[in-house]
Amino acid sequence: MSHAAVDLNNLPYADGDFYRFELLLSEAERERLQEIRDFLAKEVRPIAVDCWNRGEFPLELIPKLAEANLMSPVRRQGHSNVFAGIVHAEFTRADSSIATFMGVHDGLFTGSIEALASEEQKAAWLPDIYAMRKIGAFGLTEPLGGSDVAGGTRTTAVRDGDNWIINGAKRWIGNATFSDWVVIFARDVADNQVKAFMVDTALPGYTATKIENKTALRTVQNADITLENVVVPHAFKLAGGNSFRDTNKVLKVTRLSVAWQAVGQQMAAFDAARRYAVERQQFGRPIASFQLVQDQLVKMLGNIVACTGMMVRLAQLEDQGLAKDEQSALAKAFTTARMRETVALGRGIFGGNGIVTDYEMAKIFADAEAIYSYEGTYEINTLVTGRAITGISAIV
Numbered sequence: 414m415s416h417a418a419v420d421l422n423n424l425p426y427a428d429g430d431f432y433r434f435e436l437l438l439s440e441a442e443r444e445r446l447q448e449i450r451d452f453l454a455k456e457v458r459p460i461a462v463d464c465w466n467r468g469e470f471p472l473e474l475i476p477k478l479a480e481a482n483l484m485s486p487v488r489r490q491g492h493s494n495v496f497a498g499i500v501h502a503e504f505t506r507a508d509s510s511i512a513t514f515m516g517v518h519d520g521l522f523t524g525s526i527e528a529l530a531s532e533e534q535k536a537a538w539l540p541d542i543y544a545m546r547k548i549g550a551f552g553l554t555e556p557l558g559g560s561d562v563a564g565g566t567r568t569t570a571v572r573d574g575d576n577w578i579i580n581g582a583k584r585w586i587g588n589a590t591f592s593d594w595v596v597i598f599a600r601d602v603a604d605n606q607v608k609a610f611m612v613d614t615a616l617p618g619y620t621a622t623k624i625e626n627k628t629a630l631r632t633v634q635n636a637d638i639t640l641e642n643v644v645v646p647h648a649f650k651l652a653g654g655n656s657f658r659d660t661n662k663v664l665k666v667t668r669l670s671v672a673w674q675a676v677g678q679q680m681a682a683f684d685a686a687r688r689y690a691v692e693r694q695q696f697g698r699p700i701a702s703f704q705l706v707q708d709q710l711v712k713m714l715g716n717i718v719a720c721t722g723m724m725v726r727l728a729q730l731e732d733q734g735l736a737k738d739e740q741s742a743l744a745k746a747f748t749t750a751r752m753r754e755t756v757a758l759g760r761g762i763f764g765g766n767g768i769v770t771d772y773e774m775a776k777i778f779a780d781a782e783a784i785y786s787y788e789g790t791y792e793i794n795t796l797v798t799g800r801a802i803t804g805i806s807a808i809v
């Protein structure tokens with residue numbers, strides 16, 4: 414039997430879309446998706462591993478991302494959630510760190526402004542944000558408040574005439590080492606409600622320190638923030654950010670997009686593992702010719718198809734205005750659990766080469782751990798779903 418080199422580009426499933434989900438998109442959307450893929454292939458993939466190894470964010474990429482007109486695909490550009498989700502998965506497939514940068518600036522930060530700011534505030538801020546002349550961050554998690562941050566926000570806001578005085582600390586805040594603005598969630602001592610503030614990072618009393626030595630999403634710049642008597646004018650309090658219920662309006666949508674990241678991360682693992690399996694020779698033949706390796710690749714593919722199917726349906730519900738918090742929670746829990754299995758299978762297919770980033774798989778494997786934990790851990794999203802199906806909360 415011959416094992417001549419396989420021409421990957423001529424395989425019927427070379428793009429990894431085994432059940433042709435892309436046929437759900439219009440022709441114009443498919444053309445736009447191809448443009449974005451070309452952009453990612455040209456501008457993101459060539460630099461992704463090097464930036465990750467150095468733990469540095471490529472600031473020179475920001476004007477290129479701006480020019481590619483990627484911001485706010487649903488609210489501003491009128492695309493469907495299905496299209497936006499598939500695009501976010503493609504970003505992650507190219508590089509999960511750059512996808513996370515966009516997820517923070519566009520999803521969490523811009524999403525907060527779009528959902529919680531007054532019309533006047535939006536008119537003042539959004540043009541610079543959409544053009545990516547101003548970059549934002551989202552400051553919710555705290556050193557002592559992670560999964561329980563809804564009730565456990567310790568950062569305080571005190572009204573003082575036309576200003577608010579903010580004191581406290583935030584942890585893990587993506588983009589915050591270089592962002593111009595950060596939306597800070599703080600507890601109003603007067604009514605004990607968590608409120609949202611647009612904080613200029615140049616204000617006195619604001620400090621952001623990079624979190625070093627990460628083993629995942631190393632290109633993303635996460636920061637520890639301290640706020641010491643930071644004076645924020647009342648005009649910079651988000652008009653509609655008055656309780657944690659308001660914060661949840663943002664998180665519901667971004668949780669959905671993190672589940673799409675889990676899809677993209679699995680696609681990245683599958684792309685790399687399939688390519689390696691047909692190229693790597695052992696025992697005089699490609700390792701893809703061994704039945705156990707094919708079984709591993711097919712398990713990976715099955716996970717991708719199952720997760721994509723779930724996400725497409727959830728995005729359709731979101732498009733119809735019917736999606737519920739618990740549906741986003743199940744999607745985030747399920748897709749990230751499958752992702753962990755998929756990237757582990759992929760890493761195994763690489764043997765020893767699966768633990769050096771030169772072959773990319775080690776980076777894909779490591780980054781999956783951050784996606785698994787942020788935007789609500791597996792356990793918290795499971796318990797949100799469990800509460801919905803039993804009527805009993807097991808969270809506390």
Ligand SMILES: Cc1cc2nc3c(=O)[nH]c(=O)nc-3n(C[C@H](O)[C@H](O)[C@H](O)COP(=O)(O)OP(=O)(O)OC[C@H]3O[C@@H](n4cnc5c(N)ncnc54)[C@H](O)[C@@H]3O)c2cc1C
Nearest residue numbers: 551552553554559560585586587783787788789790792808
């Ligand atoms: C790379 C990265 C980027 C991030 N970016 C941002 C950002 O930009 N902005 C931001 O605000 N936050 C950000 N986060 C924070 C992220 O949302 C939190 O890490 C996450 O919510 C979990 O909180 P924690 O890390 O404090 O874990 P903890 O809450 O301390 O949880 C530790 C463990 O205990 C489990 N646990 C906790 N409570 C329960 C319970 N009731 N039942 C069962 N198990 C439980 C958890 O599931 C987990 O396994 C980021 C995190 C990472 C890793």
